[in-house]
Amino acid sequence: QQQVKQSPQSLIVQKGGISIINCAYENTAFDYFPWYQQFPGKGPALLIAIRPDVSEKKEGRFTISFNKSAKQFSLHIMDSQPGDSATYFCAAPRSNDYKLSFGAGTTVTVRA
Amino acid sequence: DAGVTQSPTHLIKTRGQQVTLRCSPKSGHDTVSWYQQALGQGPQFIFQYYEEEERQRGNFPDRFSGHQFPNYSSELNVNALLLGDSALYLCASSFSSSNQPQHFGDGTRLSIL
Numbered sequence: 025q026q027q028v029k030q031s032p033q034s035l036i037v038q039k040g041g042i043s044i045i046n047c048a049y050e051n052t053a054f055d056y057f058p059w060y061q062q063f064p065g066k067g068p069a070l071l072i073a074i075r076p077d078v079s080e081k082k083e084g085r086f087t088i089s090f091n092k093s094a095k096q097f098s099l100h101i102m103d104s105q106p107g108d109s110a111t112y113f114c115a116a117p118r119s120n121d122y123k124l125s126f127g128a129g130t131t132v133t134v135r136a
Numbered sequence: 137d138a139g140v141t142q143s144p145t146h147l148i149k150t151r152g153q154q155v156t157l158r159c160s161p162k163s164g165h166d167t168v169s170w171y172q173q174a175l176g177q178g179p180q181f182i183f184q185y186y187e188e189e190e191r192q193r194g195n196f197p198d199r200f201s202g203h204q205f206p207n208y209s210s211e212l213n214v215n216a217l218l219l220g221d222s223a224l225y226l227c228a229s230s231f232s233s234s235n236q237p238q239h240f241g242d243g244t245r246l247s248i249l
Contacts, residue, residue, distance in 0.1 A: 058237050067140075067226050067240035068179065113178055122169065122192045124228075124238055126178030 027051055028116050030127025038135050043101040045130045047114035050095070057097045058124075059088065060113045068113060072099075104134045138163055140229050140241035148247045149217050157212040157244045161229030167191075168210040169238060170202060171226040179226055179240075185210050186232055214246075222248045 029048045037043045047057075056075045060068035074081045074088040074097065081088045087100040101108055114127040141160045149155050161168050167186045171179035181194035185204035204210045208229075214221055224245050228238035 056237070060240070065242075067142075067224075067242040070237050070239055073237050122167075122184045122186075123181035123194060124169075124171075124179070125181075129176075129178050 027118075027125040028114055028127045030114050030130060032130060033128065034131040034133070036133045036135060037104045039104060039106060041104050041134075043099075043104050043108070043132050043134070045099045045112055045114070045132075046096060047098065047116075047127050048094075048096045049116050051116075051118055054116045054118055056117070057088065057090065058115050059086075059099050060115060060126075062111045062113065062129075071112070101132070104132075106134045106136050108132060109134045140227055140239055142225075142227050142241040142244050144244060145242070146245045146247075148249060150249050151217055151219060153217050154213065154215045155217060155246060157214075157225050157227075157246075159210045159212070159227030159229075159241060161208050161210070161227075162239050165229035165231060165239070166208050167230045167232050168204055168208065169228045169230070170210070170212045171228065171240075172196070173224040173226055173243070175223075182212070217248050219248050222246060 058073035059071045061071045062068045072083045085102045090097045111129045111131045113129050115124045143158045169184040170182040173179040182196050183193040184191045188204045199215045201213045224243040226243045228240045230236045230238045
């Protein structure tokens with residue numbers, strides 16, 4: 025039972041460009057929506073998270089946009105840098121459910 | 137402020153053996169979750185421990201078991217290892233509430249020969 029669908033599977037962006045990753049969820053009872061960044065050989069690092077009562081949250085070059093009616097949330101990476109090249113996962117925990125359901129991941133490659 | 141630490145970083149075992157992986161949560165966290173991440177996939181939830189008890193379990197067989205100690209650290213045990221158990225095993229810690237973000241360690245890479 026896939027609760028979170030993530031797209032695209034991979035993307036390539038030029039340095040300075042904008043990377044956009046989208047996630048759609050099926051359940052309405054999520055407490056928050058975190059995004060994780062994972063480099064090869066490392067664990068997922070919490071990048072940014074948003075609660076469903078907020079439509080947008082920005083931290084530096086990273087912005088989460090949340091569309092409750094469409095059941096979608098997205099990650100925007102502004103001014104993409106080569107150091108942003110990594111795999112990004114969206115995730116969602118349901119209320120009173122302790123596990124994180126992850127999307128399939130998006131591999132971002134930033135070309136210099 | 138130490139983050140989530142896991143040991144060992146790498147491990148090689150053969151089929152049928154047993155393995156124990158260890159995790160120390162982030163300072164101040166009391167809840168530990170374990171995930172399995174196969175190559176090229178997202179992490180899959182194994183189980184979560186809180187107050188030294190298994191609070192929730194994912195779709196993993198009984199060969200996977202765990203323990204949480206009074207200092208909140210945790211162990212993951214896998215018996216009768218199969219080739220398919222080869223994966224990155226991740227530990228995540230959080231506060232007890234379900235709506236708090238989970239923080240991950242760098243995992244243990246387990247290879248089964």
